[in-house]
Amino acid sequence: MLGYNFSKFDPNTNGKSPFETLLNLFLQLLTYTNGDFNEAMQWMNELDKEYKLTNNEYGIGDFVDDLKAKGYIDDKNEKGEIKITSKTEQGIRKKSLKSLEEIFGKLKKTKSGNHQTFKPGGGDEINPETRPFQFGDTMEQIDFTNSIRNAQINHGIDSFKMQEDDLEIRETDFKSQTSTVLMIDISHSMILYGEDRITPAKKVAMALSELIQTKYPKDTLDIVVFGNDAWPIEIKDLPYLQVGPYHTNTVAGVFGNDAWPIEIKDLPYLQVGPYHTNTVAGLELAMDILRRRRNPNKQIFMITDGKPTCLKVGKRYYKNSWGVDRKILNRCMSLATQCKKLKIPITTFMIATDPYLQKFVQEFTETNNGKAFFAGLDKLGSFIFKDFESGKRKTVY
Numbered sequence: 001m002l003g004y005n006f007s008k009f010d011p012n013t014n015g016k017s018p019f020e021t022l023l024n025l026f027l028q029l030l031t032y033t034n035g036d037f038n039e040a041m042q043w044m045n046e047l048d049k050e051y052k053l054t055n056n057e058y059g060i061g062d063f064v065d066d067l068k069a070k071g072y073i074d075d076k077n078e079k080g081e082i083k084i085t086s087k088t089e090q091g092i093r094k095k096s097l098k099s100l101e102e103i104f105g106k107l108k109k110t111k112s113g114n115h116q117t118f119k120p121g122g123g124d125e126i127n128p129e130t131r132p133f134q135f136g137d138t139m140e141q142i143d144f145t146n147s148i149r150n151a152q153i154n155h156g157i158d159s160f161k162m163q164e165d166d167l168e169i170r171e172t173d174f175k176s177q178t179s180t181v182l183m184i185d186i187s188h189s190m191i192l193y194g195e196d197r198i199t200p201a202k203k204v205a206m207a208l209s210e211l212i213q214t215k216y217p218k219d220t221l222d223i224v225v226f227g228n229d230a231w232p233i234e235i236k237d238l239p240y241l242q243v244g245p246y247h248t249n250t251v252a253g254v255f256g257n258d259a260w261p262i263e264i265k266d267l268p269y270l271q272v273g274p275y276h277t278n279t280v281a282g283l284e285l286a287m288d289i290l291r292r293r294r295n296p297n298k299q300i301f302m303i304t305d306g307k308p309t310c311l312k313v314g315k316r317y318y319k320n321s322w323g324v325d326r327k328i329l330n331r332c333m334s335l336a337t338q339c340k341k342l343k344i345p346i347t348t349f350m351i352a353t354d355p356y357l358q359k360f361v362q363e364f365t366e367t368n369n370g371k372a373f374f375a376g377l378d379k380l381g382s383f384i385f386k387d388f389e390s391g392k393r394k395t396v397y
Contacts, residue, residue, distance in 0.1 A: 018058040019066045025053070026067075027095045030084065031206075032199055035239040037073060037082050084239075092239050093210035133167035143170040179220045179293035181286040182208060184241070185304035187227045187277040191243045197351055201303045202241050208301075209235045222289050226282030228310055228317060232289070276310035276319050280328070283335045283346075290344060298344045305352040307360050308332055324360055336368035346370040 016024075025047070026040060033039040041064070048054055054063070067073045072088045075081065130143055150166040182205055190197045205223055212221045213235075223233050225241065233241065282302070290298045311318040311328045320328065339346055346368045350361045358374055365372040 022063045027092050034242045089236055093206040130168040130170050133169055137169050141169045143168045177218050177295045178297040179295045181222045181289055181300050183224045183282045183302040186225045186243050189306050197305050198243050206238045224282055224285050228276050230281035230285045277308050278310040279308035280311050280331050300346045303349045307357050333367050336364050340368050348372045350374045
């Protein structure tokens with residue numbers, strides 16, 4: 001028999017089922033555990049003991065069964081290990097997006113996309129503001145409702161006529177495409193000094209990727225991570241991003257997360273990494289990616305907690321962690337100037353408070369004519385999205 005089952009309202013659940021409540025926490029924990037299901041479940045059990053998240057009717061075991069039934073986890077692999085699925089990865093990105101605002105900065109007119117620009121034109125979204133008629137305006141732009149009302153007010157109903165001064169024009173905002181590269185610093189300092197700086201950076205990257213994929217599907221977003229070197233990662237890999245390499249891959253050679261050969265003469269200089277910040281490599285890769293994009297609207301976002309300390313010269317790494325190195329700084333400034341000439345603004349989000357580090361960011365920003373935000377870890381996401389949003393909905397004549 002079909003019907004409804006009513007139960008007593010519990011204000012602590014906010015109308016959510018036990019599964020939805022636990023899923024919300026589970027997705028948060030996966031961000032901190034770099035996508036490790038087993039570690040996240042260990043935390044879930046500890047939190048359950050402390051805060052009584054479950055009851056006799058619905059326990060952690062039931063939650064795991066529901067995760068499997070709903071497609072959030074899968075154990076159908078060679079090793080039989082439980083892994084999160086693409087559905088969970090998207091859930092993490094949506095969770096990161098939920099608490100953040102929309103973003104996008106100043107755009108040039110280009111082929112149709114989903115971003116409003118400062119440029120009025122033959123767009124597909126009507127602007128609520130109107131203006132007086134000007135020579136060259138088309139018939140399609142005339143707001144006839146307001147224009148007829150003006151004619152009635154100006155000339156009266158008995159001698160109705162419409163003149164040029166009565167006409168009002170309603171603009172349509174042209175929507176544009178944007179190509180964005182988000183650079184994330186994964187040098188060792190991102191987890192030093194008792195602060196976890198990599199997790200907020202990951203959350204922002206996941207939120208940004210989910211926003212673009214859902215609301216701005218014509219846009220492009222590339223993620224670049226940089227430590228001693230720089231390399232691109234795919235959006236689906238964001239939940240697993242961590243400072244490293246810390247994991248062991250013993251297949252061959254010098255090994256961390258990956259393996260690579262080194263020469264015997266380099267053995268005295270071998271170390272765990274990446275410890276250094278090769279901002280130059282990150283910028284060069286970001287520029288190379290944007291060079292292949294056809295959109296004229298291009299921008300770079302860089303999340304970092306420190307100054308550049310590394311530069312690759314041929315096969316050798318030039319490193320200096322004891323201050324702002326002039327050789328490294330000059331190369332960074334040179335790239336900032338190149339980006340300015342190519343009309344690629346760089347927005348830097350600084351998550352450290354050292355005055356001499358902030359001075360470098362200020363000089364770098366002035367050279368590029370970009371933007372800089374000196375954000376705390378809790379404000380990082382809102383700062384990024386505020387920057388993206390700035391000027392988005394305003395039309396300038």
